[in-house]
Amino acid sequence: KQEVTQIPAALSVPEGENLVLNCSFTDSAIYNLQWFRQDPGKGLTSLLLIQSSQREQTSGRLNASLDKSSGRSTLYIAASQPGDSATYLCAVPNTNAGKSTFGDGTTLTVKP
Amino acid sequence: DGGITQSPKYLFRKEGQNVTLSCEQNLNHDAMYWYRQDPGQGLRLIYYSQIVNDFQKGDIAEGYSVSREKKESFPLTVTSAQKNPTAFYLCASSTRSGNEKLFFGSGTQLSVL
Numbered sequence: 001k002q003e004v005t006q007i008p009a010a011l012s013v014p015e016g017e018n019l020v021l022n023c024s025f026t027d028s029a030i031y032n033l034q035w036f037r038q039d040p041g042k043g044l045t046s047l048l049l050i051q052s053s054q055r056e057q058t059s060g061r062l063n064a065s066l067d068k069s070s071g072r073s074t075l076y077i078a079a080s081q082p083g084d085s086a087t088y089l090c091a092v093p094n095t096n097a098g099k100s101t102f103g104d105g106t107t108l109t110v111k112p
Numbered sequence: 113d114g115g116i117t118q119s120p121k122y123l124f125r126k127e128g129q130n131v132t133l134s135c136e137q138n139l140n141h142d143a144m145y146w147y148r149q150d151p152g153q154g155l156r157l158i159y160y161s162q163i164v165n166d167f168q169k170g171d172i173a174e175g176y177s178v179s180r181e182k183k184e185s186f187p188l189t190v191t192s193a194q195k196n197p198t199a200f201y202l203c204a205s206s207t208r209s210g211n212e213k214l215f216f217g218s219g220t221q222l223s224v225l
Binding site: 041 | 145147157170200202204212214215217219
């Protein structure tokens with residue numbers, strides 16, 4: 001059974017700092033890995049999707065990498081802003097049934 | 113605008129009552145999902161459907177039921193058998209069975225009176 005772990009559970013940084021969020025998974029036979037952002041009381045917004053054949057994806061100040069062999073993905077946020085404060089979740093689809101397993105998320109606070 | 117609409121935003125359930133959460137999508141997606149989120153935790157899959165008139169149990173299906181009579185709609189009923197229903201419920205959809213990008217609705221917060 002796929003297990004997804006996100007460390008740290010919470011992170012607080014000053015504005016302008018570059019930071020890395022981590023996601024690890026136990027079953028490396030994945031189709032893709034998706035990073036989401038969730039604001040309090042809201043749904044999930046997709047940030048980046050990395051296909052299993054890709055090593056990384058970039059969108060603006062965000063860069064996500066994928067290393068299937070080690071079961072790890074990282075989300076790099078450059079020049080963090082207070083508006084980046086949210087919970088960030090990663091998810092991987094189950095190869096058999098097409099359902100996704102989610103990590104518990106990392107709650108990021110960017111202080112002005 | 114294409115997207116997923118969940119309603120209501122807040123819902124209260126009395127003891128012994130069944131309640132239904134609505135999920136509608138106009139993205140023309142085949143697959144739809146229901147997830148439950150408890151405070152400080154990730155999402156857990158309740159039910160999913162890959163095609164109309166077919167659905168499968170997820171990891172925590174006990175106390176819940178679904179139907180998929182139309183491609184656009186995937187309502188979730190929280191039955192009286194679900195003893196701890198207070199949670200944030202999220203509906204999602206994708207073009208195929210989860211191997212493509214997942215899109216989410218804005219969620220329904222269910223509380224017990």
